[in-house]
Amino acid sequence: MARIDIEDVAHRYTADAAWAVDALTHSFRDGSASAILGPSGCGKTTLLSILSGLLHPTRGTLRIDGREATGLPPRQRKIAQVFQFPVVYEAMTVFENLAFPLRNGGMAKDEVKTRVKATAELLGLTASLDRRASGLSADEQQIVSLGRGLIRPDTAALLLDEPLTVIDPLRRWEIRQKLRHVHQETNATLVYVTHDQTEALTFADEVVVMDQGRVMQVGTPRELFETPKHAFVGHFIGSPGMNFLPCRLAGRELLVDGHRLPVDRNAFTDPGSGELELGIRPEFLELAREEVDGALPVRIRSASALGDHHLVRVALGERPLQVRVPDGTPIPTECGFLRFPPEWIRLYRDGRLLT
Amino acid sequence: MTLCLEGVARGGLAGIDFELEDGSLTVLLGPTGAGKTSLLRLMAGLDKPAAGRVTQGGVDVHRVTPRQRKVGFVHQRFVNYPAKTVYENIAAPLRQAQRVSRSEVDAKVRAIAEMLRIDGLLERRPSELSGGQQQRTALARALTREGGLLLLDEPLVNLDYKLREELGAELRAIFARRSATLVFATSDPSEALALGGRTLVLDAGRVLQTGSAIDVYRRPASVRVGELTSVPPMNWISGRLASGRLQLEPSSEVVRPSQFEALPDGAYRFGVRPHHLQLDPSSPHSLKLTATVELSELSGSETFLHLRPADAGRAPLVAHQAGTRPRSIGERVDVFIDPKRLHAFDEAGRLAAASGL
Known part of the structure; x- marks a missing residue:
């Protein structure tokens, strides 16, 4: 052809x-x-x-x-x-x-x-x-x-x-x-x-x-x-799509809703100051019942069983996030801890990826 | 008032028996040609059953006009008033109801339009809208009505994928707030799971199973239900239960898992969902099958492997893996199955025992 x-x-x-x-x-x-x-x-x-x-x-x-x-x-x-x-x-x-x-x-x-x-x-x-x-x-x-x-x-x-x-x-x-x-x-x-x-x-x-x-x-x-x-x-890609949260960069950490998250600073050049957005896929967030190192406390809003996975809606402060949990993984009931693996955190300024 | 179908038959539909409680949500799940639309038309009172009865509060539904019964019907091919604006299209049933004040109509129209994301289009006419926007207008009009029976015939099928996904999730919440008795027809099993409620699996004019969406998914009553309740469908592996063992082939045999303890010895069809076929053994007790990769589909977040078992008599398998795990065509792979994940079906295709997990 x-x-x-x-x-x-x-x-x-x-x-x-x-x-x-x-x-x-x-x-x-x-x-x-x-x-x-x-x-x-x-x-x-x-x-x-x-x-x-x-x-x-x-x-x-x-x-x-x-x-x-x-x-x-x-x-x-x-x-x-x-x-x-x-x-x-x-x-x-x-x-x-x-x-x-x-x-x-x-x-x-x-x-x-x-x-x-x-x-x-x-x-x-x-x-x-x-x-x-x-x-x-x-x-x-x-x-x-x-x-x-x-x-x-x-x-x-x-x-x-x-x-x-x-x-x-x-x-x-x-x-x-x-x-x-x-x-x-x-x-x-x-x-x-x-x-x-x-x-x-x-x-x-x-x-x-x-x-x-x-x-x-x-x-x-x-x-x-x-x-x-x-x-x-x-x-647009992913079901549901990526989660986004407003954040600020402070040294080697991100400030998200008053919490600190470690990031991989080698993944992008210095974005300068100002408002950024953190993007992370629902598949990559890790939801645990007990506190683990670096995880942030969240409230569980709802969990739907969708066959091969559960879709869990959580709130970090007032910010909603969606987490895809594989079938068979225990899901916390009221409160849980959410880990943001640094390798899966992406940063966006004005909707564009920082590289 | 409970809607009752007793021994209903018409056209391809036969032996339909079920009740819809007031304010309940029922999802009719079935492939094209299963009889979903015909069944909705019978419930609406638009068609008369050839046998059996459709009654509401003890009265035959076709004796009462749909308007008196407060029946709403959203078709797969949307219907709007072409000469009216979106606002007037949505407001129409509220205006007919009379007792609703002007400000109340306005508040309701705007609230439902916002939920369906057409609040910016209220002054337009249907001809100025995309197909998806017209469908949302028809849906909004149907949802303004309180009480009664609302029948939705694959209302999301013509919408963009992303919108369908988002609306599917929101409809669950929107439906929960309605006082209407809702019936939602779909051919998409993931939509049935996302909506929750009671699922009624319809195939070739017969009701195969009813139950909550997740129960039907986890305990399919027959081989056919196993096929209709996930995409890709359940995998089938023939094998035997003999004394204390479960045998798939001479080389793959394990201790009989606990869910099959009470089953008599003999030949069975074992069913397993695609995401329970593993490429690594999850435990030393896993069953193993050898297969050749025929096709690997990657979606970025997931991998679907289409496999041809080495044993020529076996049906092809699909393994659904999280993450990107490409394999070359023609590659030989070992497929592992945790025996606790298997469902057993008898020779007639009926569920003998569901998975133990």
Whole structure:
């Protein structure tokens, strides 16, 4: 497949509107599985339309395999797309649905057959080839849509626009598994757009997190989870998101709500004076019943059993915090002690990570 | 007034028997096509059962209009008044109730709008809102009403993930403050757990189990309930109980764990949740299975390993590990299970004994 580069791309729908996307520069590497993740209105659908050619950006350039493609119409880009709702011809069989894009491209009969069989094999559709698409469930239809996107040998990239929207949570799991498998087998360039962090993080090797038309961070799932560069990323990634507390730096310690916490001073340069925010993931806080060294006293507000973990809401003074406690760990009832492991404390000034 | 369903059948639904107490919260959990919407429509009195009765305070519900019964219904596809502002959309049921004063209406509308984070949009019309904002407007309107029966059909399904997560947590508190009898349909097991209340597991038109969300999760009455109550679903491992032992395969055998003490010898399907498959032995008494990694999914905070057991007759397994623990495709791994974590199901798929922890 192909590599797609966008450089300083910006778009607004009318001359006096706000920028729907602004100053985006990014490379989708050949054979990569990327995700574009962000809330409604972050600009991810606009970006997708720019990639597919449905929108001509107000500014900036787009290259496919190094060739200028900003003004190229969708058909000539060879970029396939899978949408929220399955796009299949219900009156046709699965075989005919898969063969359609190939026959349209004038491929020889034998070659069509070989290619349809190979794609069906890859997606586990072999047994369904003779079934009519109208008789398939939503998840099966979506897999056929995926097959139609992948089937042309000259496809440059496949864009997936929230492809699991109409799929049951239990089935989503299976389709995600299938997508990863397809990526491993074909090395297709895949771009997956979603607001769902689980889908983005488990699908992609590289995730582009967007908010208000801008890229907030590009990173591996692990980087986004462990070291969010913006408070927004800390909040948006993770269930629930990162906890934030106002704090001040005093020498080798942080002052938080009148308490002192040790920090790793080698982790960032001197931020000067002024208000900072401490960020820490609910997974990394350690809640104990008895006082342990360096732990702060908290009140337990509530605890919900959520299956594989408990979500405990605590208060440090008046400040609320959420703690994720693995199933089977004892939870204190009224008061407890909360340890902030220094290696997991992140500091933010004006929403930006101090490094 | 208790809502009673007795031997109700219609379409794919059959043999539905349960009661909803006044002011209670019930979560209908089931996959698409389970019959959730059909069941809600029967409770609303919109459809008549082909067999059995739906009664409230002893009166057949379809004999009374939904308005008289104070039934609210929030659909998966939201419905708003297109010509009214968000404010008027939310205020509509309060205005119909008459006895509510203007200032009281205003206070209620603003309070519920704030809870659902649409307080900045009150002067807009539905056409100027995103899908998620329209859905929250419909939800706000339904929640202004006190008392009666409120039926919510997958109301969060079209919302952004983050909003769904936050609203899910808040709805628990919002619901607790309502005097209405609430029924919330969802296909997402984590939503059922987050909402709490009583869970009713529905599949293929039948009620499979009722109980508190966490009890259903911890003691699934059947193989199917085990599958429907977590994502990824419960793992299945066939094995035997023989004299004092539990055997998974010739090489993996342990002393029979205490929860299975009373069970007769024989073949069983053992169920274990994905987060109880370990890659390190947690105790010297752990069971061990050998498997090949087929796929490893990383979410930053968690790792999902899809495993193919070396024993060809076994079903694939999914191990859910905390932290980032990547493994290469094709790598052979040993999977350990604390035998106390196993549930046993009989050949008919019914729970024989739940996990001992």
